[in-house]
Amino acid sequence: MMGKALFITGTGTDVGKTYVTGLIVRKLRQAGLNGGYYKAALSGAVPDANGELQPGDALYVKHVAEIEEPIRNLVTYVYPEAVSPHLAAEINHRPIDFKRVKKDFERAKSRNDYLTMEGSGGIICPLRWDNQQHMLLDDLVKRLHLGVLIVADAGLGTINGTVLTVEHLRAREIPVRGIIFNKYIPGDIMQDDNASMIEEMTGVKILAYVKKGDTELDIDIDMLKNLYA
Template structure:
C-alpha cells in the first residue's frame, strides 16, 4: 500500500493541480512509483465522443508522465462549473464514500507514493443532501497529512492563517506550505513568507514561479511529507 499526501489550497484557482503535477513529476523523475487520485472534480469538458474528461487528472498526467488512464484517477467527474456538492445535485450523481474508498484503495495498491488532490479550498462540501460529506471527511478517512498551496500575492497572510487554523481545529496534520506565482526578491511576497511562518509555525517548503517545470525541493524532504 502507498504512502499518501493530500494537497489542499487556500481557495479555488490557487494552483493545486499545477503544484500536484510538479510534485508527481519530481517523484517520477527520481524513479519513484508515484500515482495521483482525486475524489471529485467539477467544471470539466467533453471530448469529441461526448465523454466527460477529468481535466485535473489529465493535466497532472501530462505534466508528470504518469501512464495511468485518467478514468482511474478520479471517482466522480462533473460538467457543471460549481462546487462538487452542487454539481452532483444538478447532474444527479452524488458522491458515495464507499466508491471513493474503493477507488482510493485500488490506486493505493498500485503505487508507492500517492498524491491526493482536494477540490476547491479546505472548506469544501463534496456532498450535501440527505447525507453530508466534506473534504475533511475524506482526509480523516484516509488519515493523510496535508500540504497547503497558496498564492504568493496580496491577501495570502489572511487566507493561509485562516486555512491553517481551520485545519488545526479539525485535527489535520499539516506538513508544509507551497507558494505559487512567486516573484523572487518581491518585498511583499518575501514578507508574506516571513509572516506566515512566524504566525503559523509552518514552513514554506517551496516557492514556485509561473511557468516552472520543476519543483525546487530536495527529494528526501519531499518523500518525508508522505505518510
C-alpha cells in the same frame, strides 16, 4: 503493500493545486519513484468532440508527470458544471459515495508508492449535502487519515487564506505537512513578507517556491518523500 499518500489542498480554487501537484509527481517519478495521482471529485469538466467529459486536472498531471495509468484510475466523480461538487452532484443526481471514493483511493494507494491526492477547491468544500449525508472535504481527509500540504498563491490576501486554512486543519486535528508558495516573484517585498508572516504566525514552513511557468520543483527529494505517510 500499501503506498503512502499526501493530500494537496489550496487556499481556494484556482490557486495552482493541479499545477504544483504536476511538478510534485513529476519530481518523484524523475527520481525513479512510483508516484501517482488521485482526485475524488472534479467539476467543470469540458466534453470532447464525442461528448465525453474530460477530467482536466487528472489529464494535466498525467501528462506533466508522465503517469502511465489510465485516466479512469485517477479520478472517481466527474461533473460538467463548474460549481462545488455537492451542487454538481445534486444537479446530475449522482451523489458522492464515500465508500466508493475510499475504495478507489485504496486501490490507487496499492498501485503507487507515493500517491498525491488533490482536493477540490479549498479545505471547506462541500462534497455532499443532502438528506442522507453532510460531507465536506475536510471530513474526507480525516476519514482517509491523510496529512495535508497547502498550496497558496504568494500574492495579496494569502496571509488570511493560509493562516485560516492552517488553523482550521489544526482545529480538526488534521496534520499539516507544509506550504508551497505558487506564482512567487523573487525579490517582491510583499511576497517575501507574506512568507515570513505565515511561517511566524503558524510555525509551518514554506517548503518550496514555484514561479510562473516553472517546469521543475525546487525541493529536496528526501524532504518531499517524508511528507507522505
